Amino acid sequence: MSKRVDIIGELLEKHPDAFFVFANGLTSREASYFYPQDRCFYLLHGMGETLSIGIGFARAKPNIEVVVVDGDGNALMGLASWTLMPVENVHYYILSNGVHETTGGQVLPSFPFVPGWCNIIKMDTGQEGTPNPPSPSTIMANCQNWLNNNADG
Amino acid sequence: MRLDEKNRELFDLKASSDIFVQELERTSDWVGCVPDSVFKKVLPKLRHWHLAPRENHLIGMAFGAILAGQRPAVLIQNSGIGQCLDALLGTFCLYNQGLLLVISNRGILPWEEIQHQDWGGITESLLSISKIKFISFDDEGIDGLNRAAKMAFENNEVVALTIQRGNLDE
Numbered sequence: 001m002s003k004r005v006d007i008i009g010e011l012l013e014k015h016p017d018a019f020f021v022f023a024n025g026l027t028s029r030e031a032s033y034f035y036p037q038d039r040c041f042y043l044l045h046g047m048g049e050t051l052s053i054g055i056g057f058a059r060a061k062p063n064i065e066v067v068v069v070d071g072d073g074n075a076l077m078g079l080a081s082w083t084l085m086p087v088e089n090v091h092y093y094i095l096s097n098g099v100h101e102t103t104g105g106q107v108l109p110s111f112p113f114v115p116g117w118c119n120i121i122k123m124d125t126g127q128e129g130t131p132n133p134p135s136p137s138t139i140m141a142n143c144q145n146w147l148n149n150n151a152d153g
Numbered sequence: 154m155r156l157d158e159k160n161r162e163l164f165d166l167k168a169s170s171d172i173f174v175q176e177l178e179r180t181s182d183w184v185g186c187v188p189d190s191v192f193k194k195v196l197p198k199l200r201h202w203h204l205a206p207r208e209n210h211l212i213g214m215a216f217g218a219i220l221a222g223q224r225p226a227v228l229i230q231n232s233g234i235g236q237c238l239d240a241l242l243g244t245f246c247l248y249n250q251g252l253l254l255v256i257s258n259r260g261i262l263p264w265e266e267i268q269h270q271d272w273g274g275i276t277e278s279l280l281s282i283s284k285i286k287f288i289s290f291d292d293e294g295i296d297g298l299n300r301a302a303k304m305a306f307e308n309n310e311v312v313a314l315t316i317q318r319g320n321l322d323e
Contacts (some may be wrong), residue, residue, distance in 0.1 A: 021217075041220060043299075045243030049213035052205070053244070056217020059203070060183065080206040081213065136248040143220060151222075 003031045004095055011069060011093060018091070019057065019146070023050040023074040025102040026127050027095060034141075035128040038146035042139050043104070049075030051092060055081070058090045061103070064150065065089055072096040072108055072120075078079040079112075086117040091120045094118065097125045155319060158321035161264045163319025167294035170194035170322050176295050180302035181253055183218040183228035185211045189230035191257035192243040194322055196228075208233035212252075218252050224306050226253035230258070230314075231276040232269075238283060241311060248285075254285070254313040255298075262318055280313055287313035290320050 002010075009029050012020070020040040022028045028042040043050055054068035066089055070078075075094045085092065100106045105125065114120060133139070154162050168176075174195055177184060182307060185203035186192060205211035215225035227257050229237070234256065245252045259265060260273025280287045286304065288297045298314055305312040 006230055031201040043243075046213065046216075046240050047243070049209065049216070049240050049244065052210040052213025053220070056203075056214030057221045058217070059214075060218045060221035060223050078210070078213075081210045083206050083211070084214070140248050140250075147220075147222065 001122050003051065003126060003128075004097075004123050005034050005128050006016070007095055007121055007123055008069065009035060011067060015067045016063060017028075018067045019061075019143075019150075020067045020069060021050055021054040022068045024078045025071055025074070027069055027071050028133050030128050032133040034128070036134075038142040039150075041143050042133050044133060044136060044139075048074055048081075050074055051078055051090075052081040052084065053088055054092070055084050057085050060088050062089055065091070067091045068093065070094045071101075072098065072111075073100045074151075076108060076111070082115065082118070085115065092118055092119075094120045095123050096120050097123050099125060101125055101127065157319070162262055162305055164262075164291050164317035165319065165320065167290055167320040170198055172295060173298070173321055174198040174217045176298050177226055177255075180299060180306075181224045183215065183223040183225040184228070185218075185225065186228040187211055187230070187233055189228070189259070191230070191259070191316060191321060191323060192228050193206070205276060208237035209240040212237045212244060215252060216240075216244040216248075216250065219245075219252070219262045224251065224253075224302075226255060228257075229269045230257050231272045234276065234279060235272075238279075241285070242283070245311045251307075251309045252311045253298075253302045253305045254311055256287075256313050256315050258315045265318070276315065280315075285311050285313055287315055290314050290316045291292050292322075
């Protein structure tokens with residue numbers, strides 16, 4: 001298994017032209033600190049909505065590849081959004097350590113099923129020391145800047 | 154007030170579903186809904202709309218649409234506020250983005266089913282304490298829809314339009 005920060009780096013390399021949506025919590029914290037990029041939207045709250053945001057974006061921009069990076073706790077909270085998948089231009093990854101790590105390591109229930117479009121990546125528990133993520137206005141402005149230069153996808 | 158075919162009181166008709174759809178599509182270029190019977194004549198007349206399984210995911214999808222540069226409107230029943238308040242606060246409110254939130258205000262009329270009445274009693278209070286501005290379609294009609302959309306997209310804020318039973322043809 002790997003660390004969260006390494007998996008995030010690998011996904012960014014694997015999808016060099018994609019727009020990314022990162023789940024709130026440690027996923028956004030580590031992504032925004034170690035790999036700050038305008039093509040990344042960092043959720044700061046809205047538990048369970050990472051995939052639905054990615055889907056809303058992807059439907060509006062069908063020519064842009066969209067990568068959604070969720071945590072397993074977040075994904076379980078948003079299971080009803082799975083009914084909106086698959087979407088052709090959405091890649092969905094769940095970083096899974098089996099616990100709610102941000103809130104103290106409470107053990108998660110299992111996923112009741114795993115569809116073919118859902119990519120679960122096992123990872124170690126543990127987190128990197130990070131400062132707070134950028135402010136909401138900074139995140140929005142950076143994404144807008146990227147979109148202005150990639151409007152046609 | 155007016156009476157329906159079953160002799161039940163309804164609020165006054167403020168706009169036909171045709172006019173409502175026309176203005177909704179003029180002011181917003183992305184429409185989503187968790188269906189409610191108040192919108193049953195509206196939905197088939199929309200050129201396109203997005204269905205979500207729950208209101209929180211509808212808000213998430215609408216937020217994705219605004220990231221992509223669209224002006225979203227969502228149609229929900231008032232009980233759906235209970236499902237989506239965290240999503241609203243954690244996306245549109247936190248990131249200062251505009252949303253037209255059209256809410257059917259069920260549970261106001263005395264004949265409405267008991268399961269709607271609690272929500273009828275708290276909807277406007279809940280919007281107020283959530284710091285979500287709201288405009289009454291019953292008071293302002295189509296002008297209210299246009300004013301709510303203008304506020305939402307010019308000021309980058311969530312603005313609700315509350316619709317009473319009878320305000321639209323059902």
